[in-house]
Amino acid sequence: MTTPAGRGVIHDIGFRPFTGKRQGTGAIAWSLYLTSLRHCFGLGRSGKSKVMPWLIAAVLLVPALVLAGLLLQLNKMSLSSQADLFGPLANYFGFPYWTQLLITVFAAAQAPVLFARDLRYRTIVLYFARPLSRTAYVLMRLAALTTALFAVIAIPLTIWYAAALSTKVDHSEHTKNYLAAIVGVAILAIVLATFSGMVSAITTRSGLAVTAVIVALMLTSGVVTSVQGAAYDSHHRGLGLTAALFNPFTVVAEFVSGAFHQPTPSASMPHPGTGWTIGYAVAIACWAFGSAYLLIRRTRKAASL
């Protein structure tokens, strides 16, 4: 036992100490991000948990491939039927809007994996035994879920766009709409990730969290859609615009259509003016930052033993 003088050692039973380079907080955060991203797709988890994410990712490809096929057929069509098809085909943000059920199920199935289980089984204290702050932990988890959601939506969109570029349709309009939709998808992924993460951190039971996220998103979506339908019938624009605030999909769709001069994904959704667009930007910030704040507060509370 050779203990250097001047170093307080309680026990030295002769094990070799770690003398390698210790990595900093950044490396810990990056590795947490990568692990979380892998877990979103079931990589490194059981075979059963790979089914849901890959199934949804595959099903989301179907409408995009069909639309890409339609675009490739456009070259052979008469001009009048091109005009009929052109409107919906050029509106890229309609894709996440019309597949919102699948996207919701993806978020609802994966958010509890990242946010509920560690709180439930108190394994979260193990993460905080490393020099990683509570906020950084939450932000890395959120970044991973956002990346997963973005990838699942944006890859089909990009395939669709690539198909459009290889045809004789108006490339500049497609590029403009595609970029607008990609910005919208990024915003949507952030809002969905924070919201579903917040719900799963509050419920902590995995099954309950899945149900709660699906109910919260689809119920508000159904309510908003039917209110907008009623407002459209009675020509009451303000009611339809106000209703859109209460669901992530509609609020982002309205923001994209207002900020980038896009058509709205559904005929009953009114097109917002400048004032409303700013209002929607504020509402999106409320959805994202409000949820993130609650999520961080919940995680801090759970981690303070």
Place this chain on the structure above:
Amino acid sequence: MLNGPILRLGLRSLFGRARVWLMVALPVIMLLLSAVVKGTSSGGDDASSAEAFLRVFGVGIVVPVVALVATTTLINSEFDDGSIIYLLTKPISRLSIIASKAIVVFGAGVVFAALPMLLAGLVMAGGSHDVAVAALLGGAVSTLAYVGIFTALATTMKRSIIGCLLFWLLWESTISSLLSPVKWLSARAWGNAVIQHVAAAGDGKPAVPLTYAVVGALVAFAVGIALAGQRLASMTISEE
């Protein structure tokens, strides 16, 4: 057939929890929205827009969610946490246990979905064209069918709450709007058909005949309970 204590227990566990607020909140939202729709409509055809609103919002959202919340509270969660065995060990026919529970769920559906639809119909259309009565009947018929389906799903599936939820979202909301033959097997289409038959407003053609819708809902209810009773009767308490 029905069992008094089970009915009482069911009522108590249904109203003694926080989830009851989700069941109360939806009809309240529907009534508020119907008042807003009434207030903003510019004269015109009140009865027809009221009928459309009741079909989309009432039968489309309120009825399934209320039935879902009540079924999950009374049936799914007792299966999931295993507390159903305290009922199964009592000397009561298992079919009558599940039938009593299903009746409580149906009662909750009538009180929290069908009656508010009647009120919303009265608010929006008054007494004209029997819209309010049609809403009550349509709500009750589609609640009946939903309760049967959810009861059967709740006792036969693992992770049954998500199963019921996906049944509503995928089958009733998505697939039935894409494939028209599904209307013959959809609780939502039956409720809508009853509203369209009874109310003399609106211009849509009912998807299925009135008798078929009512008989279909009754059959769905009875078959759902029979299946669930069968499943319960063949359940063993001991661990394998």
